[in-house]
Amino acid sequence: MDIEGQLTTHSIGQFVRSVWYERGLEYGNPYFNERFRVNAPETSLTPAWMYRSEARENGMMLIRIEEDLALIEAVELYAEIWGGHPGTVDKRLTINGRSTYPLPEVGTAAGHCTYSYPSIPFKLTDIVNGYNAIQFACDMGTGFWGHYIVDNAALDMVLKRGHPDLEAARLADFTATVAWEHLSDQAEAVNLALVCPDAYHDKISHVDFVGYYSGYDENGNGTGCDWHGFTKNRAPAAHIGTAAHPPFSTSWDTTMLTAQNDIAVRAVVHFRDVPDLVYKTPASIGWKIPQRKRNLVTYHLAANQPQPFWSRDGNLRECTVILDDAPDDIEQAELHVLIWDGGAGTTKKPLTLNGHDLPVASSGAHDVLYRKITIQPRQLQGGMNTISLLSDTEHHGIEILLPGPCLVLRRCKEQ
Incomplete structure (x- = not known):
């Protein structure tokens, strides 16, 4: 598949609202352990583990959304997941008792140590305007204790253009793209800049730039040719860079990347007055790192x-x-x-x-x-x-x- 085919879901700009899982009774999420843990069924009766606080966790989280679902274009679950004890298999989740989805297998079942950041598209009929119950599960497999950790999770909702919250924030007509320019004094440095009307600059708090290219698989999803970067404690990491002031640009050093075609970049725009909302620009495609002469x-x-x-x-x-x-x-x-x-x-x-x-x-x-x-x-x-x-x-x-x-x-x- 060519890059246009791989990037079809990033071909248009999107407003995305993220609602994160929060712990505590006030959110409907009591807990016994300091982290959100998921166990294979055998854990409850295995003497070595059954009396530990980890074994008391049931793998259920509630995420409350207050949203007119008719104004939602799409929804997915995003998560930061420690893959767990090597040998753990069949990691999965069920949403509101309606649909069950597998979590991508990235090596844990084969006995490796892993960490990954899956995005699981849901059907719109899976979610409710209220408390959404997400039940995580797994099986023991060949390991000594079937177990993994969900460090963070969010429901990401793509808003339709007519959403009243966009009107209220005066963002209904907002669009932006990313421009790419080689810096003449630094042969392998690229300047990335957000292109949007100046009138919106005061509304923007910061901009994260992300890239699609071939490199080290730092997000652990099993391929080095994809969108790079991840989040840690919900904050972006290992991405190209962040710009916090107009004109919202950053320099990308490509010195240690291989020569390659089909590079793409996009920006994630954050707003001052609506911190739970971002605008993801369309992917800017067709860029390359040419073969070096020496x-x-x-x-x-x-x-x-x-x-x-x-x-x-x-x-x-x-x-x-x-x-x-x-x-x-x-x-x-x-x-x-x-x-x-x-x-x-x-x-x-x-x-x-x-x-x-x-x-x-x-x-x-x-x-x-x-x-x-x-x-x-x-x-x-x-x-x-x-x-x-x-x-x-x-x-x-x-x-x-x-x-x-x-x-x-x-x-x-x-x-």
């Missing part, structure tokens, strides 16, 4: 990754990146990696490349971290390059999430 950028994903790729109690785990050539012509190198940070314990260098420290861990807050680490070319070698993970924590330590470590190299071509 440089070549390549991606090298680690091979033979352990399943699961985690270290506990001092158990060393390793994978390798094979480079066909010596690193003599490497001008710039990065290592991209996603981790679930359960803490390194007392280990001084939990993640290393050929024995060199890779600083990845943070506070051990059991959250997802995306790291881009500068690598000195002298730390690499032709042939096998070994990435080692070591943690002495008893339970969750550092977990390497799919797609795993990836070396990105910028080499000088022979003239």
